[in-house]
Amino acid sequence: MNLAEKVVEITIASYLELIDVVTLSADHLSKLSDFDDEEQYRVNLAVRESVANAIEHGNKHDRKKTVEVCFTLTARFLKVVIRDHGAGFDPQALPDPLDPENLLNPAGRGILYMRSFMDEVDLIRHPDGGMQITMVKARNLTPTATPVVEGTQDATGN
Amino acid sequence: MQLEISERQIGSIIILDLRGKITIGDGSNKLRDTVNRLLEIGDREIILNFAETSYLDSSGIGELISRHTTTKNQGGHLKLLNLPKKIRDLLTVTKLLGVFETFDDEQAAIMSFGIIGVVPPQLH
Numbered sequence: 001m002n003l004a005e006k007v008v009e010i011t012i013a014s015y016l017e018l019i020d021v022v023t024l025s026a027d028h029l030s031k032l033s034d035f036d037d038e039e040q041y042r043v044n045l046a047v048r049e050s051v052a053n054a055i056e057h058g059n060k061h062d063r064k065k066t067v068e069v070c071f072t073l074t075a076r077f078l079k080v081v082i083r084d085h086g087a088g089f090d091p092q093a094l095p096d097p098l099d100p101e102n103l104l105n106p107a108g109r110g111i112l113y114m115r116s117f118m119d120e121v122d123l124i125r126h127p128d129g130g131m132q133i134t135m136v137k138a139r140n141l142t143p144t145a146t147p148v149v150e151g152t153q154d155a156t157g158n
Numbered sequence: 159m160q161l162e163i164s165e166r167q168i169g170s171i172i173i174l175d176l177r178g179k180i181t182i183g184d185g186s187n188k189l190r191d192t193v194n195r196l197l198e199i200g201d202r203e204i205i206l207n208f209a210e211t212s213y214l215d216s217s218g219i220g221e222l223i224s225r226h227t228t229t230k231n232q233g234g235h236l237k238l239l240n241l242p243k244k245i246r247d248l249l250t251v252t253k254l255l256g257v258f259e260t261f262d263d264e265q266a267a268i269m270s271f272g273i274i275g276v277v278p279p280q281l282h
Contacts, residue, residue, distance in 0.1 A: 016183040041244055048215055052182045098253055104227060106220035109252050113216055116251050 006032070006073040011066050012051075014059040019051050022069050026080070029071050033078045033139050042117035043078065043137055049110035050082045050133045058084025058131055077119075077139055083132040088125040159212065161185040163192050171203045171271055172196055173239075173264070177210040180218035189218070193225040193236070202234025205267050209240035219248060226258060235259070239267045 008025055012018040026047040030040040051067055059065035065085040072079040097108045115121045120136040159178040166173040174192060179185050196204060206222075222238075229236040237259045241249070249255040261267035 019182070038244075045215060045248075048181070052215070052217065056182070103253060103257065104223055106224045107216075109216040109219060112252060113248070 004075060006071075008071040008073075010069045010071075012069075013063050014055045014061055014065050014067060015063065016052065016055055016061075019048055019055070022051050022067075023048050025069075025071060029073050029078055032073060033137070034141070035078075035137070035139075039137070039140075043080075046114045046117045046121075046135055047080055047082075049113050050080070050135065053110050054082055054084035054086075054131070054133075057089070058086030060086060075139070075141070078137050080135045081132065082135075083126055083130055085130040088129070088131045091123040161188050163188060165192075168268055170201070171205060171268055172201045173205045173207055175207045175210065179213040180211060180221065181213065181215045182217035186217045186221040189221050190225065193229065197229060197232055197234065202229060202232055203271050204229060204234065204236050205239050205261075205264075206236065207239045207264070208242060208245060211242065211245065214245050214248060219252065219254065223254070223257070235271065237261065237267055237270065239264060 006029070008029065010022055010025060012021060023044050026044050027040060030043045033039075035043060047069075051069065054067040055061060059067065068083045070081045072081075091111070094111065095102050095105070095108055097103075097105065097112050102108065111121070111123070114133070114135060118135040118137050120134075122134045124132050124134075126132045161176060161178040161180055161184065163177070164175045166175065176189070180189055193204060196202075222236075226236045239261050241260055241262075246255065246260075249258070259270065261270065
């Protein structure tokens with residue numbers, strides 16, 4: 001680990017009421033990132049959506065399965081990695097929520113919000129099972145410094 | 159802050175003042191149950207007032223769509239009032255802003271139902 005990095009790792013059981021434990025950390029790290037109110041809200045929402053998806057669609061509310069979250073704050077960006085232990089899915093196979101046929105579908109907008117509100121979003125099937133989402137938001141101090149997301153990292157950033 | 163909902167009635171119109179978060183779990187469920195209860199007793203002209211709503215996630219957005227569809231299918235209308243910018247942005251990103259009738263003025267929202275005999279309280 002780079003000594004200049006601030007890393008926060010959180011593991012929660014699959015309870016929706018624990019999502020706030022993760023978003024509180026997201027809020028704190030957003031403040032440390034000097035994100036403005038709008039950016040803090042967007043990071044919060046993207047993290048909430050990803051953790052909610054992990055609990056609901058990934059782990060299917062199985063309380064024995066965990067959701068692992070790793071925040072990494074560097075001088076250039078805030079990165080969040082979220083992993084569940086479900087069956088995984090093919091992101092390309094998801095219906096497009098902007099398709100007029102799907103517009104009134106009550107579900108299926110979480111990933112769209114993540115992609116809209118973060119600079120980079122990468123979804124992969126984890127080699128050991130489950131889905132892993134990596135999201136990056138560049139800090140305003142160095143807006144061109146967004147890194148290429150490496151999809152093979154696990155939730156601990158290794 | 160968990161979602162709190164208070165009701166006001168003006169003529170045949172019900173205004174639900176929403177306070178707090180509408181997120182996956184309790185918030186979305188509370189909104190669903192409240193609107194469904196109104197529909198069950200025949201109240202089909204409903205305004206959701208978001209003036210004190212601080213947060214909505216995709217589950218909350220989904221609940222709005224579901225209640226909009228259910229109300230419409232029963233011959234009613236569900237209209238949105240005082241959308242904060244953040245929530246308006248969420249609807250814009252997902253191309254849903256045009257699906258709902260939205261208002262920034264409560265009297266305009268009330269009068270949009272065009273129901274004879276409804277007099278906004280300010281005119282009494």
